[in-house]
Amino acid sequence: MTYPKIEIYLDKIEHNTRKLVDICSKYDIEVAGVTKVFCGYRPVAEAMIKGGVSLLADSRIENFEKIKDLNIPKLLLRLPMISQADKVIELTDISLNSELESIEALSKAAIKLGKTHKIILMVDLGDLREGIFDEDEIYKAVYEILNLQNLELIGLGTNLTCYGGVIPRQDNLNKLLEIKQKIEKKYNITLKVVSGGNSSSIHLLESGEIPRDINQLRMGESIVLGRETAFGNKIEDTFDDCFKLIAEIIEIKEKPSLPIGEIGMDAFGNKPKFVDKGIRKRAICAVGKQDVSIGDVITDDRQIAILGSSSDHFILDITDCKNEYKVGDKVTFNLTYGGILSTTTSEYVKKVIK
Ligand SMILES: *Cc1c(COP(=O)(O)O)cnc(C)c1O
Numbered sequence: 001m002t003y004p005k006i007e008i009y010l011d012k013i014e015h016n017t018r019k020l021v022d023i024c025s026k027y028d029i030e031v032a033g034v035t036k037v038f039c040g041y042r043p044v045a046e047a048m049i050k051g052g053v054s055l056l057a058d059s060r061i062e063n064f065e066k067i068k069d070l071n072i073p074k075l076l077l078r079l080p081m082i083s084q085a086d087k088v089i090e091l092t093d094i095s096l097n098s099e100l101e102s103i104e105a106l107s108k109a110a111i112k113l114g115k116t117h118k119i120i121l122m123v124d125l126g127d128l129r130e131g132i133f134d135e136d137e138i139y140k141a142v143y144e145i146l147n148l149q150n151l152e153l154i155g156l157g158t159n160l161t162c163y164g165g166v167i168p169r170q171d172n173l174n175k176l177l178e179i180k181q182k183i184e185k186k187y188n189i190t191l192k193v194v195s196g197g198n199s200s201s202i203h204l205l206e207s208g209e210i211p212r213d214i215n216q217l218r219m220g221e222s223i224v225l226g227r228e229t230a231f232g233n234k235i236e237d238t239f240d241d242c243f244k245l246i247a248e249i250i251e252i253k254e255k256p257s258l259p260i261g262e263i264g265m266d267a268f269g270n271k272p273k274f275v276d277k278g279i280r281k282r283a284i285c286a287v288g289k290q291d292v293s294i295g296d297v298i299t300d301d302r303q304i305a306i307l308g309s310s311s312d313h314f315i316l317d318i319t320d321c322k323n324e325y326k327v328g329d330k331v332t333f334n335l336t337y338g339g340i341l342s343t344t345t346s347e348y349v350k351k352v353i354k
Pocket residue numbers: 034036059077078096159197198199200218219220221222229
């Protein structure tokens with residue numbers, strides 16, 4: 001067995017997924033299972049499918065390559081690059097869009113490949129990441145899309161609590177629904193899908209305030225960590241430990257807590273600061289910044305204090321631990337969203353299915 005490794009508990013992923021699918025189904029909302037945080041790793045995507053998601057969603061084409069033979073609709077989350085239009089058509093069924101140039105490129109690629117691609121037009125309700133902000137521009141875009149071949153405009157979408165931290169509420173989501181109704185009337189069409197956000201919309205399900213016409217949510221963090229992301233609250237009856245990082249100890253020594261000599265810069269150009277706690281027992285783990293930052297890990301053994309890290313080392317204070325660690329022992333860490341993202345991205349961290 002090689003270390004560091006990330007243990008992935010598929011039954012917990014499946015359980016969390018089912019729980020969210022159940023909550024959403026009460027409001028006739030379909031769940032798009034978001035696979036980007038684990039880089040589209042196929043076994044986890046399959047666990048989401050078992051848990052009942054209606055589609056799989058990812059932001060990167062490379063991840064769709066890994067799940068291309070899973071028989072379920074695929075939704076591209078990040079606005080497409082024009083340079084990847086062919087791949088978008090080949091590997092996904094639906095994409096979120098806000099730029100006409102890109103949508104035209106998708107139409108051309110769809111004609112070339114003999115496929116029909118579905119478009120969800122993104123509306124920016126104030127979070128200020130992607131989406132059309134100007135209302136007139138939305139209606140113009142709809143008009144243009146309706147005139148493009150091999151595309152089907154299936155609905156509107158929005159994304160909140162990503163850049164601006166804006167919380168989904170009835171007022172901002174109702175704005176989206178108002179725009180939807182205006183489009184339907186103006187162009188005499190039906191928009192089937194209103195993709196009303198991500199894991200930050202869950203609080204509206206819990207309070208029953210979710211507007212009726214919202215019928216799709218795109219869920220990543222809530223499935224992998226059992227957390228809603230508007231306020232960071234735990235979702236009842238879900239697991240927060242579907243992913244665990246395990247690293248091996250390569251040195252244990254008693255050392256002073258203050259470095260000896262004149263302090264210049266650390267390996268990353270920062271001037272480090274230290275607190276003198278006298279001689280402490282320290283352990284070095286063979287995992288480092290290249291895999292994950294220390295702010296994104298939580299030690300299972302709460303008596304371990306993480307002192308710092310460099311590219312390939314975590315430096316731990318184990319003086320207060322009840323457990324008698326030895327060189328070669330393993331240390332287990334829970335992970336934040338960013339921690340799952342970076343460890344599953346690191347080619348040095350082996351994925352192990354549990
Ligand atoms: C990442 C992403 C999601 C999923 O967000 P979570 O907070 O992990 O649920 C949904 N929609 C878009 C557009 C995304 O980029």
